[in-house]
Amino acid sequence: MGGNVVFLISSMLLLLPITFASDMERAIMVIDGARRIAETDENFVCATLDWWPPEKCNYDQCPWGYASLINLNLSSPLLAKAIQAFRTLRIRIGGSLQDQVIYDVGDLKTPCTQFKKTDDGLFGFSKGCLYMKRWDELNHFFNATGAIVTFGLNALYGRDKSTGNAWGGDWDHSNTQDFMNYTVSKGYAIDSWEFGNELSGTGIGASVSVELYGKDLIVLKDVIKKVYKDSRTKPLVVAPGGFYEEKWYSELLRISGPGVLDVMTHHIYNLGPGNDPKLVNRILDPNYLSGISGTFANVNRTIQENGPWAAAWVGEAGGAFNSGGRQVSETFINSFWYLDQLGMSSKHNTKVYCRQALVGGFYGLLEKETFVPNPDYYSALLWHRLMGKGVLEVQTNASEYLRAYVHCSKGRAGITLLLINLSKQTTFTVGVSNGVKVVVQAESMKRKSFLETIKSKVSWVGNKASDGFLNREEYHLSPQDGVLRSKIMLLNGKPLVPTATGDIPDLKPVRQDVKSPVYVNPLSISFILLPTFDAPACS
Ligand SMILES: *[C@@H]1O[C@H](CO)[C@@H](O)[C@H](O)[C@H]1NC(C)=O
Ligand SMILES: *[C@@H]1O[C@H](CO)[C@@H](O)[C@H](O)[C@H]1NC(C)=O
Ligand SMILES: *[C@@H]1O[C@H](CO)[C@@H](O)[C@H](O)[C@H]1NC(C)=O
Ligand SMILES: *[C@@H]1O[C@H](CO)[C@@H](O)[C@H](O)[C@H]1NC(C)=O
Ligand SMILES: *[C@@H]1O[C@H](CO)[C@@H](O)[C@H](O)[C@H]1NC(C)=O
Ligand SMILES: *[C@@H]1O[C@H](CO)[C@@H](O)[C@H](O)[C@H]1NC(C)=O
Numbered sequence: 001m002g003g004n005v006v007f008l009i010s011s012m013l014l015l016l017p018i019t020f021a022s023d024m025e026r027a028i029m030v031i032d033g034a035r036r037i038a039e040t041d042e043n044f045v046c047a048t049l050d051w052w053p054p055e056k057c058n059y060d061q062c063p064w065g066y067a068s069l070i071n072l073n074l075s076s077p078l079l080a081k082a083i084q085a086f087r088t089l090r091i092r093i094g095g096s097l098q099d100q101v102i103y104d105v106g107d108l109k110t111p112c113t114q115f116k117k118t119d120d121g122l123f124g125f126s127k128g129c130l131y132m133k134r135w136d137e138l139n140h141f142f143n144a145t146g147a148i149v150t151f152g153l154n155a156l157y158g159r160d161k162s163t164g165n166a167w168g169g170d171w172d173h174s175n176t177q178d179f180m181n182y183t184v185s186k187g188y189a190i191d192s193w194e195f196g197n198e199l200s201g202t203g204i205g206a207s208v209s210v211e212l213y214g215k216d217l218i219v220l221k222d223v224i225k226k227v228y229k230d231s232r233t234k235p236l237v238v239a240p241g242g243f244y245e246e247k248w249y250s251e252l253l254r255i256s257g258p259g260v261l262d263v264m265t266h267h268i269y270n271l272g273p274g275n276d277p278k279l280v281n282r283i284l285d286p287n288y289l290s291g292i293s294g295t296f297a298n299v300n301r302t303i304q305e306n307g308p309w310a311a312a313w314v315g316e317a318g319g320a321f322n323s324g325g326r327q328v329s330e331t332f333i334n335s336f337w338y339l340d341q342l343g344m345s346s347k348h349n350t351k352v353y354c355r356q357a358l359v360g361g362f363y364g365l366l367e368k369e370t371f372v373p374n375p376d377y378y379s380a381l382l383w384h385r386l387m388g389k390g391v392l393e394v395q396t397n398a399s400e401y402l403r404a405y406v407h408c409s410k411g412r413a414g415i416t417l418l419l420i421n422l423s424k425q426t427t428f429t430v431g432v433s434n435g436v437k438v439v440v441q442a443e444s445m446k447r448k449s450f451l452e453t454i455k456s457k458v459s460w461v462g463n464k465a466s467d468g469f470l471n472r473e474e475y476h477l478s479p480q481d482g483v484l485r486s487k488i489m490l491l492n493g494k495p496l497v498p499t500a501t502g503d504i505p506d507l508k509p510v511r512q513d514v515k516s517p518v519y520v521n522p523l524s525i526s527f528i529l530l531p532t533f534d535a536p537a538c539s
Contacts, residue, residue, distance in 0.1 A: 029396040031406050031415065033535030038391040040407075041311075041351040043148055044342070045384040046090035047358035047365055048316055051097035051128065055117045058322040059275045065368040067360030069093060070115070070134065074141040078371040078502055079359070083145040085504040086384050090191070091142065092315060092354040094152025094241060096205065098197045100127045101154050103135075106178030122205050132182060139188040148191045150238060150315075150354075155196030155216065156206060166207050167199075171216045173223050180227045192236035194265065194315065195220055200242030200252070210248050213240060214255025221260050236262035241315045243267055244299055253307030261307060263351075265315030266299055268292065271337065274322040274329070274362065280484075283319075283328075283337045284422050284523075286400040289344075296348035311351045317341065318356035324363030332479035332486050334363075335379040336420060339525060342383055343405030343418055346391050355380065373504070375479075375489035378496050379525070382475055382507060386416045386527050390538050399423065402520075408538035414531040415538060419520050473509035473529040478521060 049072070052064045066073060073079070083089050097115065100122055104112040115128030142149050158172025183190060195217060198204040208216075221237055228234045237260060240252060244266040253261060270292040271282055282288045299312050318324055319337050328334060338355070345353050355376070359366040365377040390408035392415060398404075401423035409416045480488035480495055488495050492510045499505055509529070512518070520526045 029394060029398065029404060031417075031533075031535075032393040032395075032537075033415065033533060034537055035393070036390040036408075036537045037393050038347055038349045039351075039389045040346045040391065042389060043088055043090045043384075044346065044352055044387070044389075045086070045380050046092055046150075046313075046352050046354035047380070048092045048094060048354050048356045050095035050357055050360050051101065051115070052095065052360060053115050053117075053125070053128075056125075056323070061323070061326060061362075063323050063326070063362050063368065064360045067357070067364065067368045069138065070128070070130070072359065073369075074137055076371050078498060079366065080141070080145050081502070081504050082366055082371060082373060082377065083147060083358075085381055086146070088146050088148055089384075090150065090352060090354065091147045091358065092150040092152065092194070094150075094194060094197050094316065095356075096123045096197060097125055097128060098152040099154050099156040099199065099206065100125065102127055102129050102157075103154075103175050103179035103182075104129050104131045105182045106175065108175070130179075135183075135188075136186065139183075139186065143189070149189070150192040150194055151190055152194040152197055152241065153220075155199055155208065155213075159208070161206070164207075165203055165205060166209065168209075168212070171212070171219065173219055176220070177223045177227060180223065184227055184231070190235050192238045192263065193220070193224065194238035194241055196240055196242075198242045198267065200240040201245035201248040203242070210251040210255060214252055214257075217252075217256040217260050238263040238265055238313070238315070241265045241267065244295055244302075246298060246302060249299070249302050250306045253303070253310065256307075258307070259309050261310050263313050264299070264303055264307070264310045265313045266295075268295070268314055268317035268341065269319065269321040270295075271320045271325070274320045274325045276320065276325070279320055279325045279328045280333060283333055284424075286403065286422055289337065289340050289403075289422075290400075292341075293344055293348070296345050296350060300349045312349060313352040313354065314341075314345055314350055315354050316356045317353065318361065318363040320363065323361035324356075326362050327485050329361070329363040330367070330374045330376075330487060331484070332375045332477075332489050333484040335375050335477065335489070335525060336422060338376050339379050339383065339418060340403055340420055342387075343403070343420075346387075346407070347405070372498060373496070374487060375477075375496075378489055378491065378507070379477070381504075382477075382527055383418075384410075385507070386410055386475070386529065387418070388416070388538070392535065392537060408535065409529055409531070412531065413538070414529065414533045415535050417526075417528040417530070419518075419526045419528065421520050421522060421524055421526075423522055470514050470532050471511040472514050472518075472531065473511055474518065475507065475509050475527040476520070477525040477527075478523075484523065 049069050056064045102112050112129035116126040118126045153176050157175050159167045159169045162168040199208045303310050357364050388408035388410040392406040394404050394406045403420040405418040476492050478490045479486040
C-alpha cells in the first residue's frame, strides 16, 4: 500500500476517575477494531485427560484418585454435562505415562498388563495397557459428549534407553498402526494424533534426538495416510508436546519437512513446582505473568521461519507442575493465571490451549471423583462461549495491574473484553464510550507508542447516536467471601455451583446501558460484551 495507512479505531473506552477512598487511577483504553492481530481456532479451549493411576503422588499428596483414562467413571452424569456444556470441547489425551502405553490389539510381543508402581520404570511406573474394551467405552463417551479428541501416541515403543535419559533405536510403528486401524474400523473420530510427550530437547524423564524424531514424524504421516486411505478427512499430526527449545523445535520442522507436522505443541508450567510457597505471589505479579510471553512469541517465530505450514498449540499447561498447587490451582486465584494465559497466548497466534487437566491433580477443572467444577472450569466455559476467533489489539495507559484482552465476540456482533484486575488497592471504574472513531497516521507510529500517537494525532470523526440506547453484557467474577483461595467462584455476586438437578448452572450476565460506567472490582475478573462496538475486523 505504501504511504499513509489509515487506521480506524472504532471505539474508545475511557477509564474515568471516581471518588473512592482507595487509590484511583485515570486511564484510557483504545481498541483497534479494524484489524485482527491473530486468530485462534474455533475450539481454542481444550482440556487434558491423563493416564496417572491413583498411586501417583507428589509431596505426600495423591491427588489423582480415579481420574485416569483407565479408570475415570464415564457414567457420572455431572462429568458428561460438564463437557456437554461446551457443545464441543477439545480433549487432549496424554501425559508422562503415554510413552509407556501399549495398545491391546494386533500381534503384541509382550503381555499387555496394567500400570504398576515400580522403582525401575520411567516416572516410577511400569508399562501399562489400553484394552480395546476401554477404548470403545471412551469413544462412546467422547461421541456422546461432543469431545474433539487429540490422542497422544507412544513414541518410545520399540526403543531402548541408551545414555543418560536418551532413548535410541527405531520407533516401532506396528502397535500404533494396529491401534489406528482398529480405531478407523470402529468409526471413532480422532481429530489429531500427537507423537510423544516431553521427549523433545533435554526431555523430562526420557528424550529422543531431533534427528530420529523428525524421521518418526514422516513415518507417522505415512501410517495415517495408509490407515485413513478411504477417509475424506485425515487427522492432524501433532508434535512434540514438550518444552520449547528453539534449536530443537526449528530442527524438527526442517527434518520432518514441508506439510508433515500440522501442529506444533509446547507445554507451559511457568508457576513452578506445586509445593512452592511463592505460587500465590507469582500469580498476582503482572511482571511474573508477562515473563512467559517471550516463549509464545518465540514459538510463533520459530514456526513462521521454519515451518509456516504448522499451527502453534499449547498442548498441556497446568500452571504449577507436579500435579498442581494444593489450595491454589483448584481455587479462584488460579483464574488470574489461567485467563491471562488464554489472553496472552491467543495474542501470539496460539490456536488451541489445553489445560492440564480436565480432571485430576490439584489443577483439575473438575474435582476428582465428584466432578464438581472448580473456579477455572467456569472461566474456561465463559471464555469458550464469549471469546471469538478474532484477536484485537488493545492499548491502555492503565497500570500494569489491569490486564486487558479483546476478541471479536463469539457468534454475535461486537467485541468482548476480558479485564483482569490484579491490583489490591486501586479501584477503577471504566466508562465506555462507544461509536467514537479515531484516525491515526501510521508513519508516526514507528517510534512513538500507539498510545502516544493517539494522543497527538487524535481526531474525532463520528459518533453513532443510535448506539446509545443499547445494553452491554457483563460477567463479573470474584471469590466467595472475598477469599482468593476459595473453591467457590461468584458470577455477578452469585455462587457458581451445580443446580439441585445436578446440572451446570446457567451463566447469566448483568445488563447495563452501554453508556454507563463499567465497575471492575479489585482482585476480580470481568468479561464485558459490547454488542454495538463497530469493529470491521469482526464482521
Ligand atoms: C491516561 O490517559 C488519560 C487521557 O489522556 C489521562 O487522563 C490519564 O491521567 C492517563 N492515566 C495514566 C495512568 O497515565
Ligand atoms: C459411577 O458413577 C455412577 C453414577 O454416578 C455411580 O452409580 C457408580 O457407582 C459409579 N461407579 C463407580 C465405580 O464409582
Ligand atoms: C458420533 O457418532 C455418530 C455416528 O458414527 C456420528 O455421526 C457423529 O458425528 C459422532 N459425533 C461426534 C461428536 O463425534
Ligand atoms: C487394517 O486391518 C485390516 C483388517 O485386519 C487389514 O486387512 C489391513 O491391512 C489393515 N490396514 C493397515 C494399514 O494396517
Ligand atoms: C508471528 O511471527 C511472524 C514472523 O516473525 C510475525 O510477522 C508475526 O507478527 C507474528 N505473529 C504474532 C501474532 O505474533
Ligand atoms: C482493580 O482493583 C483495585 C484494587 O482494589 C481497584 O481499586 C480498582 O478499581 C480495580 N480496577 C479495575 C479496572 O477493576
